[in-house]
Amino acid sequence: SKKPVIITRGDAKNDGINRLYVGTGASELWEYEWNGSSWSRNLVNSYVFIGKMYEIDGLVVADGHNDGKKRIYLQIGGYSPFNVNISNALSFKKASETSFRNYGFHKISELTWDNFNQKWDEVVISSETNSETLFGGLFVESARNDGVNRIYSHLYKRDERYGHNIIEYTFDKTNNQWENKKFWYYYKFPLILKGTGIPDSTDE
Numbered sequence: 001s002k003k004p005v006i007i008t009r010g011d012a013k014n015d016g017i018n019r020l021y022v023g024t025g026a027s028e029l030w031e032y033e034w035n036g037s038s039w040s041r042n043l044v045n046s047y048v049f050i051g052k053m054y055e056i057d058g059l060v061v062a063d064g065h066n067d068g069k070k071r072i073y074l075q076i077g078g079y080s081p082f083n084v085n086i087s088n089a090l091s092f093k094k095a096s097e098t099s100f101r102n103y104g105f106h107k108i109s110e111l112t113w114d115n116f117n118q119k120w121d122e123v124v125i126s127s128e129t130n131s132e133t134l135f136g137g138l139f140v141e142s143a144r145n146d147g148v149n150r151i152y153s154h155l156y157k158r159d160e161r162y163g164h165n166i167i168e169y170t171f172d173k174t175n176n177q178w179e180n181k182k183f184w185y186y187y188k189f190p191l192i193l194k195g196t197g198i199p200d201s202t203d204e
Contacts, residue, residue, distance in 0.1 A: 002024050002025065002026050002028070003024060003025050004022045004023070004024055004025075005023055005024060005025050005055050005056065005057065006022070006023040006056055006057060006058070006059045007020060007021065007022050007023070007059070008020075008021050008059045008060055008061055009021065009061065010061025010062070010070055011061070011070050012031075012061045012070050012071065012072050012111070012113060013113040013115070014069055014070055014113065014115075015115075017033070019031050019032060019033045020032040020033075020039075021044070021059060021061065021072060023055070023056025023057075023059050023074065024055070024056065025055040026046075026055070027046065027047035027055055027056055027076060028043060028045075028046045028047070028056075029043070029044040029045050029046075029047075029056060029059075029072075029074060029111075030042070030043055030044065031043075031044050044072070044111065044120055045111065045120060045122065047076050047107075055076070055077070056074055056075070056076055057075055057076070057077050057137070057138075058073075058074060058075030058108075058137060058138025058139075058153070059072070059073070059074050059075070059138070060072070060073045060074075060138060060139055060140050061073075062140035062141075062149060063140075063149055064110065064140050064149055064150075064151055064171055065171045065173070066147075066148055066149055066171065066173075067173075069112075071110050071111060071112050071113075072110070072111040072120075073108065073109070073110055073111075073125075073138065073140055073151060074108070074109055074111070074138075075106075075107070075108050075137070075138040075153060076105075076106075076107045076108075076109070077105065077106055077107075077155070105128070106126070106127070106128045106155050107124065107126065107127045107128075108124075108125040108126040108127075108138070108151065108153055108169070109122050109123065109124050109125060110122070110123045110125055125151070125169055125178045126153070126167070126169070126178075126180065128155075137153055137154030137155065138151070138152070138153050138154075139151075139152050140152075143168075148170070150168050150169060150170045150171075151168070151169035151170075151178075152166060152167070152168055152169075153166070153167045153169070154166055154167075155167070165182055166182070167180050167181070167182050168180065168181045168182075
């Protein structure tokens, strides 16, 4: 579906102009900019994995590297009975609704605006099969109250004993890569945290 499912705003191009970013049920990411009299629209990226089983369900503009530069962070989730690739498209279409519910897909990406080449550069922070994203379960904040922004994602991991997960991603400037730390939850409600959590955090 082309319907909008999530929206955010921010200066993702770091030029002093706030723009709207809209994710759709067809896994498209659109940018809207006000020109003084009307809205212009540009396609940022399209994440079409095969059909409508995938959609953007997390979207944030933030300084994830803690370098003063804003970037777009998005989370995509959906169902697939196979590892996602074009070669199994016909088999995918023939799969039953029950099969869709047996396997999932989860992806977090970072988009950085390249002003010189006028294009978006993408880095895939996390990509997993056999998991499901939970709508709205993505934010970038200093949850440890230490002035360091980190990415937090909520997903349901089907092949773990404790299905619900909170995952914290921290950008390591020295090694120029993302590191993650998982917090395990029971799949039964109410959710009960497994482990010690974040000892120095006052955000709850």
